[in-house]
Amino acid sequence: MTTSLSEDLLVGLVALGLVPWTAWTVIRGLRQERLPIGRAYVGRDRRGAFHVLLAFYLLAGLMAAIIAVDLLFGISIRQAL
Numbered sequence: 001m002t003t004s005l006s007e008d009l010l011v012g013l014v015a016l017g018l019v020p021w022t023a024w025t026v027i028r029g030l031r032q033e034r035l036p037i038g039r040a041y042v043g044r045d046r047r048g049a050f051h052v053l054l055a056f057y058l059l060a061g062l063m064a065a066i067i068a069v070d071l072l073f074g075i076s077i078r079q080a081l
Helices: 005-032 047-073
Strands: 034-037 040-043
């Protein structure tokens, strides 16, 4: 399955746009001591749930950054693995 260059650029730019949003959510969550999940929040008083959710947010940001770099620069990480 091949995609055109414009499709790769569009998806790469969308993925790149998710990185600052995720970072902003994590920074704001650490300052307010609560992270959003759906319409609710997980407070720092629930340490285990807070840390797992924080790890998921960081993993999502990292994966979005990897996808963005792969698509914008044409690295083809998937084929290298």
